[in-house]
Amino acid sequence: SSELTQDPAVSVALGQTVRITCQGDSLRSYYASWYQQKPGQAPVLVIYGKNNRPSGIPDRFSGSSSGNTASLTITGAQAEDEADYYCNSRDSSGNHHVVFGGGTKLTVL
Amino acid sequence: EVQLVESGGGLIQPGGSLRLSCAASGFTVSSNYMSWVRQAPGKGLEWVSVIYSGGSTYYADSVKGRFTISRDNSKNTLYLQMNSLRAEDTAVYYCARDRISRDHEWFDPWGQGTLVTVSS
Numbered sequence: 001s002s003e004l005t006q007d008p009a010v011s012v013a014l015g016q017t018v019r020i021t022c023q024g025d026s027l028r029s030y031y032a033s034w035y036q037q038k039p040g041q042a043p044v045l046v047i048y049g050k051n052n053r054p055s056g057i058p059d060r061f062s063g064s065s066s067g068n069t070a071s072l073t074i075t076g077a078q079a080e081d082e083a084d085y086y087c088n089s090r091d092s093s094g095n096h097h098v099v100f101g102g103g104t105k106l107t108v109l
Numbered sequence: 110e111v112q113l114v115e116s117g118g119g120l121i122q123p124g125g126s127l128r129l130s131c132a133a134s135g136f137t138v139s140s141n142y143m144s145w146v147r148q149a150p151g152k153g154l155e156w157v158s159v160i161y162s163g164g165s166t167y168y169a170d171s172v173k174g175r176f177t178i179s180r181d182n183s184k185n186t187l188y189l190q191m192n193s194l195r196a197e198d199t200a201v202y203y204c205a206r207d208r209i210s211r212d213h214e215w216f217d218p219w220g221q222g223t224l225v226t227v228s229s
Contacts, residue, residue, distance in 0.1 A: 033215035035154075042203055042222055043154065048215035086154050090214040096167040098144070098156040098207075098214060 002026035002091045004101035011107040012077045020072045022087035022101045030089040032070035034063060037084045037103075046085075047072060074106075082108045111135035111218055113204050118223030125194050125227075131187040131204030131220055139182040142207035144216060145189050147200035155200075158189065159207055172198075194227045201225075 004024040012018035022032050031050055035043035045054050047063035060075045070089075074081055085104045091097035117129040129145070145157040158168045158178040166178050177190040187204050201224050205216035 029212070031213040033213060035216070042219040043216075044219070045215055045217040048208075048217070049210065049213045054217060088154075088156075088214070088216070090209070096159065096165075097169065098159070100146075100154040100156060103153040 002089070002093060002097075002099045004032075004087055004089065004099050006085075006087060006101035006104045008102070009105045009107065011109055012074070013109050014079060015076055017073065017075045018077055018106065020074075020085050020104045020106065022070045022072075023068055024089065024099065024101075025068055026089045026092040026099060027065060027068050027070050029092040031065055032063070032087040032089050034061075034070075034072045035086045035088070036081075037086065038082075043086060077106075077108050079108050082106055111206075113206070113218055113220035115202065115204055115220040115223040118202065118225045120226045120228065121194055122229050123195060123227055126190070126192045127194065127225060129189040129191070129202055129204075129223055129225070131189075133185050133187065133206075136206065138180050138185050138187055142209060143178075143180065143187045144205050144207040145178060145187075146203045146205055146216065146219075147198075148203070148222075149197075149200040152200075157202070160187070191225070194225075196227050199225060199227045 033048040037043040051063045087101040112134045144159040160178045175193045179188045201222040203222045205219045
């Protein structure tokens with residue numbers, strides 16, 4: 001089955017831009033989706049598909065993809081963006097499974 | 110409002126069984142793909158199982174043969190029957206609406222989660 005790899009931790013200064021990446025073979029076939037999870041809360045979808053934001057998600061969140069790497073970019077990070085971020089994609093093995101990345105802890109300094 | 114509410118978690122001994130429920134409102138469970146995703150304490154997200162609108166079901170290798178996903182259309186509720194539970198099944202279990210297109214798959218919304226603790 002496929003795997004998705006994320007950096008365990010990333011930090012960004014308040015108001016600056018940060019990119020969180022997700023790597024895996026399945027991303028050559030499928031776009032990643034991204035979730036934000038704050039402590040004690042359920043994950044919340046922030047980006048899906050090529051670069052789609054659900055209603056209510058600020059436009060400072062954007063997504064992109066190249067080869068086997070998907071990226072979530074936060075332009076002008078805010079204190080409330082400090083959270084864990086997870087990527088996921090469909091498993092490219094054709095087994096109808098889903099894979100998640102291990103998550104990235106974002107710290108806003 | 111589209112909402113999912115899980116219930117049924119608790120403390121269970123190894124080898125025991127538990128059934129989780131996920132009540133949906135604002136949309137029809139049977140017309141959607143629905144998944145269970147779990148998160149062990151301090152760990153990342155792990156996909157567990159999916160039921161398609163047509164009724165096909167799929168499972169992660171870690172739970173195949175022990176867990177069964179199902180739904181009750183009359184109650185608009187999703188279930189996860191968990192048998193032969195192990196310590197490593199300890200996690201918060203989330204249900205989520207599973208959306209699939211030609212080239213991507215995403216989960217939205219998610220329930221608040223229910224904690225399952227497998228321990229003697």
